[in-house]
Amino acid sequence: MFTDTNKKYLIVIAGPTAVGKTAISIQLAKQLHCDIISADSRQVYKELSIGTAKVSEEEMQGVKHHFLDFKSIKEPYNAGMYEKEVLSFLNKYFKTNNVIIMCGGTGMYIDAVCKGMDEFEPVDERLRTSINESYKQKGITWLQEEVKRLDPTFFGIVDQQNPARLTRALEVCLSTGKPYSEQRKGIAKQREFETIKILLNDNRATLYDRINKRVDIMISQGLLQEAKEVYPARANKALSTVGYKELFDYFDEKYDLGRAVDLIKQNSRRYAKRQLTWFNNDGEYTSFAPTQVNEILEHIIKQLTKLFYKIP
Secondary structure (H helix, E strand, O other), rough: OOOOOOOOEEEEEEEOOOOOOHHHHHHHHHHHHOOOEEEOOOOOEOOOOOOOOOOOOOOOOOOEEEEOOOOOOOOOOOOOHHHHHHHHHHHHHHHOOOOOEEEEHHHHHHHHHHHOOOOOOOOEEEEEEEHHHHHHHHOHHHHHHHHHHHHHHHOOOOOOOOHHHHHHHHHHHHHHHHOOOHOOOOOOOOOEEEEEEEEEEEOHHHHHHHHHOOOOHHHHHOOHHHHHHHHOOOOOOOHOOOOOHHHHHHHHOOOOOHHHHHHHHHHHHHHHHHHHHHHOOOOOOOOOOOOOOOHHHHHHHHHHHHHHHOOO
């Protein structure tokens, strides 16, 4: 589309877990003849597939996907690294293509590419070491309590099961004496592409039912075995993730399997709520129901035309 222009377009398909982002993005990519970039902070890991609902080769239907399965859970990875690698990829991709879709539910990763990461003063390594040691000894509950105490605003929108983000917020709070949320400037960096943002959402009852059914499917597909395989590396921050940490506690005999599955469903629903809060706070998304594929395509084409012709 629009092959006679130098303009480039990044179409973001975001939304809560289990809303149907993957299937819709693939349908759109086939219509727009473009590739897809994954914006999921856990699907980057090769060892995590079932528990992250990673798209299969069959489901891709021939559409090229990028930023899946390229890291080990033993390797450190964060939004800053993702930003640099995706921008480098886009620089090459846009030399021969004008449109690409970014699909995912990790708001911080999407923001990193679309707006850039805020830059903070370097954190003293002694403070960082102290926080990491406390986390290892006291667990993620301690991190959650500290961030909630020092910055309740950020705690309300962050993935509360993600120790990397909690740790980063705590580092900044303690090193500066100010809430992390107050120092996040939110000033978008200049990008060489235009952005069109779509938010998929559904009514709460339907979404929660989809989440519950997805968890049951994951269990039937072998999530228990997948969790057993990565259990020895459970101390890695990448594994403090909904779907895995609950099963690790089951392996540690803190509760039975039925309770673990119920907790996965409950924590997934809570995560979906935080995702929606994050995206709704952005103010740049246009919302659609997962059933409105044709309407989404029409909206994208209108936006592409508007941006191409600079219609005010």
